[in-house]
Amino acid sequence: MSATTHFIHPQNFPQQSSDFLAWLSTIPGVSINPKIILADLRLQGAGRGVVAQADIQENEELFTIPRDLVLSTRNSKLKALLPQDLEDLGPWLSLMLVMVYEYLQGDSSSWAPYFKVLPQGFDTLMFWSPSELQELQGSAVIEKIGRQSADESILNIIAPVIRANPSLFPPIDGLASYDGDAGTQALLHLAHTMGSLIMAYAFDIEKPEDEDDEGEGEDGYLTDEEEEQLPKGMVPLADLLNADADRNNARLFQEENALVMKSIKPIAMGEEIFNDYGEIPRADLLRRYGYVTDNYAPYDVIEIPLETICQAAGLPNADVESQPALNFLEDLQIIDDGYVIPRPSQDESLEDILPVELVILLKTLALTPDQLAHQTSKNKPPKPSFSDAEASILSKAVQLRQMQYITTISQDQEILAQLNTPDTLRDFERRCKMAVKVRLGEKEIFHRIASMLNTYNNSSSSSKRNANGDGDESRKSKFQRT
Numbered sequence: 001m002s003a004t005t006h007f008i009h010p011q012n013f014p015q016q017s018s019d020f021l022a023w024l025s026t027i028p029g030v031s032i033n034p035k036i037i038l039a040d041l042r043l044q045g046a047g048r049g050v051v052a053q054a055d056i057q058e059n060e061e062l063f064t065i066p067r068d069l070v071l072s073t074r075n076s077k078l079k080a081l082l083p084q085d086l087e088d089l090g091p092w093l094s095l096m097l098v099m100v101y102e103y104l105q106g107d108s109s110s111w112a113p114y115f116k117v118l119p120q121g122f123d124t125l126m127f128w129s130p131s132e133l134q135e136l137q138g139s140a141v142i143e144k145i146g147r148q149s150a151d152e153s154i155l156n157i158i159a160p161v162i163r164a165n166p167s168l169f170p171p172i173d174g175l176a177s178y179d180g181d182a183g184t185q186a187l188l189h190l191a192h193t194m195g196s197l198i199m200a201y202a203f204d205i206e207k208p209e210d211e212d213d214e215g216e217g218e219d220g221y222l223t224d225e226e227e228e229q230l231p232k233g234m235v236p237l238a239d240l241l242n243a244d245a246d247r248n249n250a251r252l253f254q255e256e257n258a259l260v261m262k263s264i265k266p267i268a269m270g271e272e273i274f275n276d277y278g279e280i281p282r283a284d285l286l287r288r289y290g291y292v293t294d295n296y297a298p299y300d301v302i303e304i305p306l307e308t309i310c311q312a313a314g315l316p317n318a319d320v321e322s323q324p325a326l327n328f329l330e331d332l333q334i335i336d337d338g339y340v341i342p343r344p345s346q347d348e349s350l351e352d353i354l355p356v357e358l359v360i361l362l363k364t365l366a367l368t369p370d371q372l373a374h375q376t377s378k379n380k381p382p383k384p385s386f387s388d389a390e391a392s393i394l395s396k397a398v399q400l401r402q403m404q405y406i407t408t409i410s411q412d413q414e415i416l417a418q419l420n421t422p423d424t425l426r427d428f429e430r431r432c433k434m435a436v437k438v439r440l441g442e443k444e445i446f447h448r449i450a451s452m453l454n455t456y457n458n459s460s461s462s463s464k465r466n467a468n469g470d471g472d473e474s475r476k477s478k479f480q481r482t
Contacts, residue, residue, distance in 0.1 A: 013040060016116045017048060023113035024237065029066030029258060036062055036273065038240065048117065049242045049272050056267040062250060065235055066258045071111050072205060072233035073098050081168055082161065089157060091232045092198065097158055099194040099234070104170055114236045122196045123290035123431060126150070132428060135435035138405035139442055140303035140338065141283035154191045155184070162187060200289045201239035204230040206254050235259055241275040245295040248276035283438045292434040298343060300441040302449070304358075304397050305338040312396035313365040325364045328376050334360060343445050350452050351386060354394075362390035388457070395453045402446050405439060409447065412440040 017038050024030050035054040041047060056062070068075060073086045076098040086094040102109040109115065125133065125145045136142055162169040163178050171177055171186070178187045238252050238261055250273050253260045267273060277285065281300045282292045307318040310326070320326045320335070329335040339358040363382045366389035367375060375382055407415070419433040 012116075013042070016113075020113045020117045020236075027066070027069055030064065030069065031061070032063045032237075033061060035060075038237075039272075041242075041272070046242050047119065048240050050237075050240060051272050052267045052269055055269050056263050058263055058266050060263045062261040062263060062273065063237055064258045064260045065238060067205075070205060070233035070235050070259070071095075071099065071102065071114065072231060074231070075233075076102060077110075078102075078168065082165065084161075087231075091230060092195070093153060093157055095198055095202065095232045095234075096154075096191060096194050097161060099197065100158070100162065100190055101168060103190070103194065104168075104172070111234075111236070114234075117240065118197055118201070120193075122193070122200070123286075123434070124196050124199060125287045125290075126192055126196055126199075128431060132431045132435070135432050136439060138401075139283055139439050140305070141287050141438065144284075144287055150192065150195065151188060154188055154195075158191055159184070159187055196290075197234070198232060201234055202232040203235050203238065203252065203259070205233040206230065237261075238275075241273055243277050243289070244274040244293070245276060245279070245299070247272075247274045247295075249274055251275065282441055286434055286438055292437050294437075297441055300343045300445060301340045302401070302442050302445045303338045303340050304401055306336065306361075308400050309339070309358075309361060309365070309393065309397045312400060313362075313393045315365070324369075324376075325367065325372055328372065329361065329364055329381065332379075332381055334381060341445065341449060343441075344448055344452065350449075350456060354386070356384045358394075359384040359386055359390065362386075362393050365393060366390055391453055391456050395450065395457070398446055398450050398453065402443070402450070405443060407439070409440065409443050412436050412443065416440070 017040070021032075021038060024032065033056075035052055035056050036050050037053050039049050039051040041049040050062070073079060073091075073094045078098050078101045079086055086097065088094075089097065102111050103115055106112065121127075125136075125141070126147055133142060133145075159178065166177065169178070171183065172190065173186060175183050175186055177183055235252070238259060241250060241261070249263055249265050249267050249271070250261055251264050252275070253262055263273070277289070279299045280288075280296065282296050283300070285296050286292050305318075306326075310318040310323070315323055315325075317323070318326065320330045326335060334357055336357060339355055339361070341355070341358075342353055344353050360381045363384060363386075364372070364375070367382065415436050416433065419429055419436070
């Protein structure tokens, strides 16, 4: 069985869409509002998308997908064909193995028409070359790609199952087996392809009895920790909606027997229907979904590693065991490997955006040995106030992070101006443009934070000069009221 029989060919694009919709129409429980169509948006650089062909009211059902149609570990035949319990692999690896199995079944798979409308190529960071990733130097997103750990999981957990069951997982591309270098590389590529589909398209599938739980889990916006625990599934048609932070007009609701996509505002005829990924920075948008849009720029963040903060504070290292200040915070369970700072709005101050945990760390690092010993004896962290000492450490940490980028803001702006013709960009140029947007957004935040710190320091110095004899006229921090 050749893998090329599964790949999407541009000339088959409309036919594959028609076949997919015809397949959906034969499945009991599926309903599709006649006011929507699956449109070819390739000229807009968006692949497929769902468009309104008539006016749609708020809270109108757009389509319904029964739970049995969700491509998941629970619904796949593979669950009954293997001796081990697939759920023991966890939500990610179990679905990856199921998708590899269903993909290799070709037209025999219950989801064959669905696989044919899924993309075959990805711009997610997992598939970038070292030279392309170099364009993201300085960004913390590089540390989140996890290619090495993903390879290890595939080779240590997925590969043994596949190699032990050749009848269930037939080799592709004329290979005799998945052994040897060629077989291993083919297996890795196939598994990464399915993993990227899961990363970009899968939904967190809640159990029906949990549907009354309040919170954002209903529409898939969860913390990374919560997200890791939920079963995952591929929801046909739901994942063909493109996403847009500003134009989000639909949301997937999980009901007892089905998943229902509903409009969350009126949609005019001719408008595209958009889902939303939540408030995520463009770095994670690129890492997880393989594209960048300016609509998500307000959600950009910067990350300052603990190691950088320790370096700025003059510590020789960030080893928790050997550094009393870090060990103290570790015992109180209020220390992290890194700290995220969001993009400030025009009217926000440092106190509005700095995480309390970061301020506590800065405050602790600024303590003298005697002050630290006194604080340790009380077995509670210092109050998260922000003063000159904390500002000094943070200023140095920001400078250290800024130095890790290989270009300046003005240089990035010039590069973007040269890459302002998306229709003619080659793969490397397209990825370079996305990387520049990500790193430029982060540099803008660092520059803004540095400016805010400079303003703070100038204001603090002025306050001290104008202080009365008690010298206690420096500004009170909002953190003191936390």
